[in-house]
Amino acid sequence: MKLALVVIPAYNEDSQIEPLLGQIKEITDIDIVVVNDGSTDKTLEVCKNLNVKCLSHLINLGYGAAVRTGFAYAKKHPNYKYIVTMDGDGQHTVDQLKLLLEECKKNQLDLIVGRRVRKEQMPISRKAINALADLFFWALSGKYFVDTQSGLKAIRLNSLYDLELNSVDYELCTEILLKYSKKKCKIGWVDIEALYSEYSLNKPVKQRVINALSMVINLLKIST
Amino acid sequence: MTLYQIILLTALGIFFLKQLVSIKKTSGKNFFRTYVWLILTFAGATVIADPRLTAVLAQKFGIGRGTDIVVYTVIGWLFYKMYRADQQISKQQEQLNKLVSRMALKDTNEQK
Numbered sequence: 112m113k114l115a116l117v118v119i120p121a122y123n124e125d126s127q128i129e130p131l132l133g134q135i136k137e138i139t140d141i142d143i144v145v146v147n148d149g150s151t152d153k154t155l156e157v158c159k160n161l162n163v164k165c166l167s168h169l170i171n172l173g174y175g176a177a178v179r180t181g182f183a184y185a186k187k188h189p190n191y192k193y194i195v196t197m198d199g200d201g202q203h204t205v206d207q208l209k210l211l212l213e214e215c216k217k218n219q220l221d222l223i224v225g226r227r228v229r230k231e232q233m234p235i236s237r238k239a240i241n242a243l244a245d246l247f248f249w250a251l252s253g254k255y256f257v258d259t260q261s262g263l264k265a266i267r268l269n270s271l272y273d274l275e276l277n278s279v280d281y282e283l284c285t286e287i288l289l290k291y292s293k294k295k296c297k298i299g300w301v302d303i304e305a306l307y308s309e310y311s312l313n314k315p316v317k318q319r320v321i322n323a324l325s326m327v328i329n330l331l332k333i334s335t
Numbered sequence: 336m337t338l339y340q341i342i343l344l345t346a347l348g349i350f351f352l353k354q355l356v357s358i359k360k361t362s363g364k365n366f367f368r369t370y371v372w373l374i375l376t377f378a379g380a381t382v383i384a385d386p387r388l389t390a391v392l393a394q395k396f397g398i399g400r401g402t403d404i405v406v407y408t409v410i411g412w413l414f415y416k417m418y419r420a421d422q423q424i425s426k427q428q429e430q431l432n433k434l435v436s437r438m439a440l441k442d443t444n445e446q447k
Contacts, residue, residue, distance in 0.1 A: 146439070166439040172432055180436040184443065279432060332425070 114140040115212055115265065116191040118181030120174055121145050121199035125153040127310055131197075132161050134205040142191070144184055145199070148177040154199075174262075175283030179276055191268050198262045200310065207303045211265045214301050221270040221296035224256075224288070225263030227305035234307070240323050247327060248285055252292050256300075259285050263303065270296055282326040289330075336384070343383045351376040 117135055121128055128145070135143050144164045147155050149171035158165035166180055178196055185194045193215060197203045207225055215223045227233065227241075241260050248259040262284060270291075278286045291298055354372045358365050382389055382405070389401030398404050 164443065166443055168435045168439055170435060172435055176432045176436065179432070180439050183436055183440060187440070277429070279428060 113142060113191050114216075115142075115193040115195050116185050116188070116268075117141060117143045117195045117197055117208065118178060118185065119143065119145045119197050119199045120148055120177030120181065121150060121154050122148040122171060122174075122177070123150045123152045123154060124199040125150070125157050127201040127308075128154060128199045129157050129161065131199065131201060131203075131205075132158070132163050135208065136161065136163070138205065138209070144181055146177040146181045148172060148174075173280040175276070175278035175280050175286075178283055179278075182271060182276070185268060186272060189268060193265045194268055194271060195265045196262060201308050202306050203263045203303075204306065207263060207301075210301050210303070211263065214299060215265045215267075218299050219297065220265075220299040221267045222287070222291045223265045223299040223301060224258065224261050225303040226258045226300045227261055228257065228302045233305045243323065244285060244326070247330065248288065251330065252289055254292055256288060259288050270294075278329060280326065280329070282329050285326075285330055340383055344380055347376060347379050347383065 119128070119131070132143060132145070135141060142164070144166060145154070145158045147158065147165050147167040149168045155165055155167055166184060168177065168180065181196070182194065185191060193212060195208060195211065197208060203225065211223055211225055214220070233241075241258060244260045245255065245257060249255040260281065264284075264287065266287070274287075274290055274294075276283060276286055276290070288298070351372060355369065358368050358372070386401065389404055391401075393399065393401045393404040396404060398407065
């Protein structure tokens with residue numbers, strides 16, 4: 112049994128994903144699956160050139176749908192202990208991945224989240240949206256966690272089988288946490304630095320106020 | 336009967352016939368839907384033919400004016416339709432997700 116399968120949802124990330132995949136490939140005991148979420152650039156070719164497993168969505172569905180496809184793949188290949196989700200835009204590093212897995216193994220956790228506590232590079236709008244998401248999570252679950260929107264997570268594969276996820280977009284991060292905290296699973300955190308390159312800052316990310324509102328509505332639907 | 340009432344009744348009649356054709360095309364002989372539309376059309380036609388009836392109905396519901404009951408009913412109906420449309424979109428989105436995801440996973444199996 113291998114230690115982990117890293118699921119990387121990617122939408123038009125050809126310029127950023129290559130170095131990340133190269134670095135992860137150097138770690139033994141870890142496999143990668145990229146979920147190409149209907150990219151129109153060369154993301155798929157980059158994966159093929161690096162000989163990395165790639166699942167391709169015919170159309171762009173959203174972050175949550177891409178991660179769920181990665182999870183479905185993992186469930187069909189139960190030879191991994193943990194599933195890790197990582198962003199493909201260079202926001203997460205291989206060192207953070209190693210740290211996450213070490214903590215997970217050491218503390219026998221079901222879920223561990225990379226908590227972006229050092230946010231010097233994070234734009235104010237994203238800080239505000241994340242803070243609101245944390246408050247909203249508290250309102251739904253009664254538990255206060257910092258950075259419920261983090262995309263860096265490790266999940267014990269066995270705990271994923273009876274988990275039904277419905278989110279299509281970024282609200283998936285909150286949905287996973289919500290369902291794990293309801294199941295009374297063992298959840299842990301590691302502090303990481305929020306890395307924002309020029310590329311990720313200029314990316315047309317959907318995390319705008321209007322999308323934050325639709326996230327709230329979707330989460331209300333899921334949690335009721 | 337005024338010209339306005341005649342136009343409205345004719346429009347309602349055409350709308351009802353259109354609904355009947357649509358029901359027959361989509362669900363064959365669906366008596367329940369046909370009866371629902373028949374009752375709604377009849378109620379609409381009655382109100383158009385004698386608008387004073389809305390005032391009587393409104394008083395029974397404790398609403399001041401006859402026109403208000405029509406407005407409240409339409410708002411309620413619109414909310415219901417929006418709710419149904421939202422549910423349908425969510426359902427179709429989920430089906431689309433499943434389809435796209437399965438196709439992606441199937442492609443991987445075939446690559447082996």
